[in-house]
Amino acid sequence: MYLTMIGLEVHTHLTSLKTKLFCSCPSDYVGKPPNSNVCPVCLGLPGAIPVFNETALKFALMVGLALGSRISDRITFVRKHYFYPDMSKNYQISQYDGPGTEAVAMGGEVKLRDKKIRIRRINIEEDPAKSIYPTGSMLTSTYTMLDYNRSGVGMLEIVTEPDMSEPREAREFIEKLRSILEHLGVCDGSIEGAIRADANVSVEGGERVEVKNIGSAKDVESAITYEISRQRAAVSQGLGVRRETRHWDSERRVTVPLRTKETDEDYRYFPDPDLPPIQVTASLIEDIKSSMPELPDQRIQRFMAQYGINEYNATVLVMDKGLADFYERVTLHYNNYPKVASLLINDYLRWLNEKDMKISQSKAGPEQVAELLRMLENGTITIKIAKEFLPRMIYEGKSPRELMEATNMTALRDMTILEDIVNQVLAENPEVVKKAKADSKVIHFLVGQVMKKTGKRAEPETVYKLIEEKIARI
Numbered sequence: 001m002y003l004t005m006i007g008l009e010v011h012t013h014l015t016s017l018k019t020k021l022f023c024s025c026p027s028d029y030v031g032k033p034p035n036s037n038v039c040p041v042c043l044g045l046p047g048a049i050p051v052f053n054e055t056a057l058k059f060a061l062m063v064g065l066a067l068g069s070r071i072s073d074r075i076t077f078v079r080k081h082y083f084y085p086d087m088s089k090n091y092q093i094s095q096y097d098g099p100g101t102e103a104v105a106m107g108g109e110v111k112l113r114d115k116k117i118r119i120r121r122i123n124i125e126e127d128p129a130k131s132i133y134p135t136g137s138m139l140t141s142t143y144t145m146l147d148y149n150r151s152g153v154g155m156l157e158i159v160t161e162p163d164m165s166e167p168r169e170a171r172e173f174i175e176k177l178r179s180i181l182e183h184l185g186v187c188d189g190s191i192e193g194a195i196r197a198d199a200n201v202s203v204e205g206g207e208r209v210e211v212k213n214i215g216s217a218k219d220v221e222s223a224i225t226y227e228i229s230r231q232r233a234a235v236s237q238g239l240g241v242r243r244e245t246r247h248w249d250s251e252r253r254v255t256v257p258l259r260t261k262e263t264d265e266d267y268r269y270f271p272d273p274d275l276p277p278i279q280v281t282a283s284l285i286e287d288i289k290s291s292m293p294e295l296p297d298q299r300i301q302r303f304m305a306q307y308g309i310n311e312y313n314a315t316v317l318v319m320d321k322g323l324a325d326f327y328e329r330v331t332l333h334y335n336n337y338p339k340v341a342s343l344l345i346n347d348y349l350r351w352l353n354e355k356d357m358k359i360s361q362s363k364a365g366p367e368q369v370a371e372l373l374r375m376l377e378n379g380t381i382t383i384k385i386a387k388e389f390l391p392r393m394i395y396e397g398k399s400p401r402e403l404m405e406a407t408n409m410t411a412l413r414d415m416t417i418l419e420d421i422v423n424q425v426l427a428e429n430p431e432v433v434k435k436a437k438a439d440s441k442v443i444h445f446l447v448g449q450v451m452k453k454t455g456k457r458a459e460p461e462t463v464y465k466l467i468e469e470k471i472a473r474i
């Protein structure tokens with residue numbers, strides 16, 4: 001087995017910032033007409049002077065403290081030079097931990113299920129403009145258009161040590177980081193492009209390859225999986241793996257060469273003379289520490305203690321802050337907490353994923369979900385019917401009571417009617433009944449027939465018991 005090393009550079013927009021990092025243009029650029037959200041500073045016009053948005057520092061410090069990083073007492077901005085069409089100044093204002101320059105935070109860690117991933121550093125930086133490829137992809141389009149609405153939007157770059165060895169861990173890292181950022185209230189990870197990552201992947205016997213600009217946690221896992229098998233094949237064929245930067249083509253699900261990797265020297269980092277260094281005072285750090293919100297790991301522990309749910313369910317809920325908030329709102333209306341957790345995780349989430357919806361887009365509110373669970377508990381509807389109601393609640397906003405009245409789907413609890421139907425099914429299927437006497441698994445077929453005749457209004461367990469008793473007496 002080849003040793004594999006994976007490190008990530010995660011770029012996360014500080015979506016909670018009202019304005020861009022160095023000018024007063026709004027940072028919310030999504031859906032705006034191209035190049036409508038710009039000024040001389042974020043267009044990089046000569047003579048325009050950047051002014052630092054200090055809320056970005058506060059957000060960066062919150063992230064640093066949440067990850068247990070060492071906060072620098074002085075931070076500086078550097079110019080990172082490279083020539084690229086989306087970068088009108090030909091440099092990006094960023095941070096760097098070199099001689100005389102300091103990033104906002106160094107070190108720290110993110111705990112995954114069975115591993116700790118060390119953080120190398122956290123930088124504040126500006127996003128470049130967005131390149132648009134009208135006639136295809138980055139590699140195939142015959143021309144490129146530039147939209148500067150995104151130029152200058154505040155980001156954090158969070159760089160890990162190469163502590164991951166499996167693609168799955170990289171996905172889990174990003175999901176956990178996203179949950180931390182959402183709990184801190186600095187980034188809404190559900191906004192398209194708000195969290196992107198570069199993955200550094202190397203296998204034993206080859207050099208490090210960087211895969212640029214991957215758009216989602218799932219794609220990070222796929223890109224790394226692809227890259228590992230490509231590199232292993234190259235090494236085993238004696239071709240070697242050279243140091244380079246590759247691009248993840250999310251349509252074709254492959255990585256393709258982009259350029260041979262720049263070294264840090266190529267970027268000609270130097271302190272930005274327009275932006276004086278900033279002192280980070282102990283009192284600022286204390287202020288932020290005292291107002292830190294509850295973080296995912298604490299919330300998982302609280303969910304287990306307060307709601308009596310297991311660690312797995314608590315983790316699934318908390319990894320999606322929106323879902324965890326929704327869960328807590330349902331528990332205000334219905335107090336069988338483990339039931340709420342299992343309905344959300346096993347059913348509610350599935351219907352959301354089916355249509356690629358966020359929880360905020362669901363039309364079924366906490367009260368409706370609680371009502372559904374209450375109707376199930378007091379036997380008004382069966383579990384099968386509850387499962388049928390759920391997607392209509394989520395997509396159409398119908399309440400369970402409305403659905404029940406419209407479909408006449410109340411549970412069939414009149415045992416004489418149910419017995420009649422069971423007798424009818426047994427009479428209609430004499431051969432199956434014979435088989436069922438020898439093999440109890442066959443009973444499920446008969447249960448299915450009864451369910452069909454009742455329009456799924458019977459409780460399967462009750463029907464099963466009824467059939468079992470009757471067969472024993474035949």
Ligand SMILES: [Zn+2]
Nearest residue numbers: 023025039042
């Ligand atoms: Zn601007």
